[in-house]
Amino acid sequence: MLRSANLTPFVDALPIPAVARPNAAGHLRIPMREIHAKVHRDLPPTRFWAYGDSVPGPLIEARSGQPLHVDWVNQLPAKHFLPVDFSLHGCGHDIPEVRACVHLHGARTPSKDDGQPEDWFVPGRSRSSTYPLQQDAATLWYHDHAMGLNRLNIYAGLFGMAIVRDKTEDALGLPAGKYEIPLTIFDRNFTADGQLYYPDSGDPDHPWVSEFAGDAILFNGKIRPYFEVEPRLYRFRVLNAANSRFFNLSLTGGQPFHQIGTDQGLLPSPLELKQLLLAPAERADLLIDFSHSAGQNMHLVSGLLDILQFRVAPATSSHNHPVSLPSSLRPVPRIPESSATLTRTITLNEHLDRYGNSMIMVLNRKRWHEPVTELPRLNSTEIWEFVNLTEDTHPMHLHLVRFQVLDRRVFDVFGYENGKGLRYLQDAVPPAPNELGWKDVVACPPGIVTRIIVRFEGYTGKYLYHCHILEHEANDMMRPFEVVA
Numbered sequence: 001m002l003r004s005a006n007l008t009p010f011v012d013a014l015p016i017p018a019v020a021r022p023n024a025a026g027h028l029r030i031p032m033r034e035i036h037a038k039v040h041r042d043l044p045p046t047r048f049w050a051y052g053d054s055v056p057g058p059l060i061e062a063r064s065g066q067p068l069h070v071d072w073v074n075q076l077p078a079k080h081f082l083p084v085d086f087s088l089h090g091c092g093h094d095i096p097e098v099r100a101c102v103h104l105h106g107a108r109t110p111s112k113d114d115g116q117p118e119d120w121f122v123p124g125r126s127r128s129s130t131y132p133l134q135q136d137a138a139t140l141w142y143h144d145h146a147m148g149l150n151r152l153n154i155y156a157g158l159f160g161m162a163i164v165r166d167k168t169e170d171a172l173g174l175p176a177g178k179y180e181i182p183l184t185i186f187d188r189n190f191t192a193d194g195q196l197y198y199p200d201s202g203d204p205d206h207p208w209v210s211e212f213a214g215d216a217i218l219f220n221g222k223i224r225p226y227f228e229v230e231p232r233l234y235r236f237r238v239l240n241a242a243n244s245r246f247f248n249l250s251l252t253g254g255q256p257f258h259q260i261g262t263d264q265g266l267l268p269s270p271l272e273l274k275q276l277l278l279a280p281a282e283r284a285d286l287l288i289d290f291s292h293s294a295g296q297n298m299h300l301v302s303g304l305l306d307i308l309q310f311r312v313a314p315a316t317s318s319h320n321h322p323v324s325l326p327s328s329l330r331p332v333p334r335i336p337e338s339s340a341t342l343t344r345t346i347t348l349n350e351h352l353d354r355y356g357n358s359m360i361m362v363l364n365r366k367r368w369h370e371p372v373t374e375l376p377r378l379n380s381t382e383i384w385e386f387v388n389l390t391e392d393t394h395p396m397h398l399h400l401v402r403f404q405v406l407d408r409r410v411f412d413v414f415g416y417e418n419g420k421g422l423r424y425l426q427d428a429v430p431p432a433p434n435e436l437g438w439k440d441v442v443a444c445p446p447g448i449v450t451r452i453i454v455r456f457e458g459y460t461g462k463y464l465y466h467c468h469i470l471e472h473e474a475n476d477m478m479r480p481f482e483v484v485a
């Protein structure tokens with residue numbers, strides 16, 4: 001195993017993904033294929049599975065309300081190069097080993113084009129999906145969602161960012177063009193010769209592991225790169241595309257920065273932060289002002305590790321752009337709790353798997369293939385309370401919808417498990433200020449009830465909700481829901 005701390009940091013420039021802009025008819029064609037790409041100056045090229053030519057894949061640029069049609073073409077090899085667990089649900093030896101399916105995370109998409117776990121297709125086949133994008137400007141991402149396999153397919157490189165823009169956002173005059181940077185962050189393990197390494201349980205029949213934390217941190221596909229900036233304001237679209245890892249990001253010297261958007265678009269107003277915790281699949285839209293750091297280096301830090309170096313150019317007169325942050329961005333009216341017609345209690349549980357090897361995680365003590373139990377009505381509003389009985393934080397995601405976080409509240413786990421019902425031990429804590437925008441992922445900490453409020457807008461049909469720790473999702477922390485008329 002490679003120890004990435006032994007690699008010289010900040011020797012590779014931050015790659016900026018190519019832009020995939022749909023043609024006049026709104027069409028795009030994106031192949032999936034095996035590529036070899038250098039993740040660091042001193043390592044040989046790494047085998048990846050990519051959308052297009054890079055990991056992450058091309059940045060899809062789309063407009064709100066303008067339908068996007070993508071032909072996803074599976075040109076992957078017929079054998080996987082990572083440890084497939086054939087005993088996982090939906091992963092048998094009786095079906096093709098390599099399967100792919102693409103979900104546009106955060107998009108309001110009709111069920112048939114949503115890219116759901118069982119809608120996979122094999123190498124040699126393709127799938128056309130239409131995304132109406134009747135939704136506000138936001139940072140979305142596309143990633144593999146094949147049943148039981150997406151933890152490996154995403155690990156192999158099958159993910160990319162998509163940006164939806166609209167007029168409200170255009171009018172704000174935020175940094176654009178070369179001053180607006182997609183920043184996808186993820187962790188990987190590498191072998192000494194620079195190849196992806198994904199751990200297994202040691203049991204060849206059941207290689208699934210319950211979590212993954214990689215030794216190397218990558219930005220847009222490079223380990224600890226540098227990025228040359230001008231001494232001015234930049235906009236960064238940050239995405240945590242890691243399988244399991246949470247990133248706690250800050251700038252050296254306690255430099256403040258501003259968050260202007262969450263998973264599903266703009267916050268009501270810019271929020272000054274010194275630290276940003278990003279769970280798997282969460283997005284943050286950030287503004288960083290380099291105008292006071294001309295001629296210096298600044299680092300982005302996660303925990304104790306410097307992971308990205310900003311090299312700020314010396315000041316010149318042409319850099320004298322006054323920094324102005326818009327004081328308000330986009331109203332996010334709070335959904336009144338009284339508008340909810342139903343509260344659903346969803347427990348997050350763990351128990352030993354049927355081989356007695358490891359803990360598996362489930363929702364409501366049910367597995368994926370059991371009948372649908374959540375059937376919200378179209379255009380109705382519901383409160384979902386996630387009762388976390390485990391010792392992990394689970395980032396819960398719902399397809400189709402955007403939601404608001406209501407609160408979090410410590411409860412008596414032991415009492416709950418012994419039939420005493422929900423007994424709260426403390427007052428409810430309101431969401432963090434940077435959770436006051438529209439969300440599609442919410443961190444649910446252990447021993448806490450996390451409540452969200454959701455309006456089921458858009459389409460009827462089958463969807464799903466799941467923990468976005470990909471290892472949990474695969475075994476079997478994922479359940480269907482169906483929006484009914």
Ligand code: C2O
Pocket residue numbers: 103105143145281397399466468
């Ligand atoms: Cu990123 Cu089922 O989603």
Ligand code: CU
Pocket residue numbers: 103104105106397398399400
């Ligand atoms: Cu999704």
Ligand code: CU
Pocket residue numbers: 361392393394395467468469472473477
């Ligand atoms: Cu989880």
